[in-house]
Amino acid sequence: MIEILRAGPLMTIQDGGRKGFADKGVSQSGVLDNRSMNIVNILLGNRKDEAVIEMTMAGGDFEFQNETFFALGGADMGAQLNGAECRLYTVYRADKGDKLTMGYAQKGCHGYIGFSGGIDVPVVMGSKSTNIRCGFGGFEGRKLAAGDVVSTGAPVSGITDNSYSPETENTDEIRVLLCAQNYMFTQKGIDDFLSCEYAVSANYDRMGCRLEGTAVEAVNGMDIISDAIAFGAIQISSDGMPIVMLADRQTIGGYAKIGAVISTDIPAFVQHKPGEKIHFRAVTLKEAHKLYRKEQKFLRKLSEKCQKGR
Template sequence: MTVKILHPGLLTTVQDLGRFGSQQFGVIVSGAMDPYSLRIANLLVGNDQGEGALEITLMGPSMQFQQDQLIAITGGNLQATINGERVPLWRPIVVKKGSVLQFKNAVQGCRAYIAFAGGIDVPEVMGSKSTYMRAGIGGYKGRALQKGDVFSCGKMGEQSRSLNREWEDLREHLTWTVNYNALVNLEQTQTIHVLKGTEFDRFDRASQLALFEGTYTLTSSSDRMGSRLEGPVLSLSETFELLSEGVTYGTIQIPPNGQPIILMADRQTTGGYPKIGQVMTADLPSLAQLRPGAKIRFKEASLEQAENEYMNKERIIQKIKTGVHLKGMAN
């Protein structure tokens, strides 16, 4: 089963849940910016949650299907259509041979994910299909998709085949959808929960207050490496030398200009800027759905709160997994 790219969109790459186990060698994790949406998309087509899928950003691609294919689209709303007809999101859909799937610009959220039953047939590099463009590894030839690219989908597993059974027409099947609202917030004004960072106490009192009382704007210089913010300037109580040390997804660093940078999926493995905070894991997918110009307010969270919210969302995903499995058994 193959798919041909007619137009690549602004940025369309193959991503999974990331390239773990090699950070000590300077190899970044990469992976989906919104892992919840990627996981749900894969579940909806009967794949393993961590299978490779397409991540599309702000303005989407168009592609033609050269065989019938089971897909699911999750994440932000980029106005997807099949042969000009609006496509439902957050549910399995069938695309007939010769049909064209087309996206426009984002009207909700920032990033959408397309999962294909059987996954995307590209080689794994260091255990992952994720694309890291700066190093030219993973995904489709280590780069974003381009016009004329053709990729293949893998063989359907039993769960995919059960979901695929007895289909005749796109509008007559699988009318149910996943309620994603408890997992991902697509609004462009958000409250993001943050734990105090290792250098929080080395910032002056005014900056500590400003972090949780001020409003920040996501700038157009943000990318998969980091979300760059503009707002109240944050200052250290005194200058000091900081050795580079490990950072992770959601680490909030403060460079010399005092404007926060939140490290994202393509973050470096270590960083030398002071770390004022850490976005809790459960809020990272929502953070990834913000477009330039979005407004962010930070709210302090405890480690216990962060753990509880993480576990709560994992329980929601498990319920979705069970529900999709039962739907497949019913077909």
């Protein structure tokens, strides 16, 4: 168990998302950065989509109430365990009374803390994720606050030496797949979208991230007959600005979509803070799937390596 002494602005329990209920109008929810969640969980001996705490822009302060193994991922929030610096993607052991403190995100936007044995909250429609808008899932359907005590599961043995060193990559280039609705846009609109730089605006939450830059020109308005919105889908709003639709997006929407961020680049995209700049590059479905399989292979390898230690 872990007590929240001080909560950051948005700390919620999220897992791999609520899948299979979109036909009932239920949003997917889940972490924004799947990759960070996957790695943290693998290091801790958990299922790769087990629930973690997602912290946006800043972390919180925590006190452990019993022996717990935890790992951090995603944004670096300068975490310290009893005053000693904690590295990302490294398993730490904490004892009763130990304090984990965090500050603002120095690099990245969303930080994650996972626990060996996972988080013990009710499974609602197949997921532990918090749906804040509808008030269910996660911890009482809401964001975490000071005084909350979160139950963690029984730790998995033989994980204490697990760690992972992420490679530094250029993450400002975000790869996209242009989608069938791009006939709604002029060639100039598509060219601008792929060649201009866009800044992440302050209008960024778990539902979507609005970008600022060159307006994307449409042939005749952005309205379509409402249809499904994929994770990473890029809607163009009525003023021509792209909005990347994220975990808490509604299942269905009525704006035209120019394309979608490929799933392996969503983690890099969401880790940009407001004000930071990105640009898009189009890839083919074949390339996107190659990258997808490569990512799955990487996660399998990491999982095998972590299991060998046991």
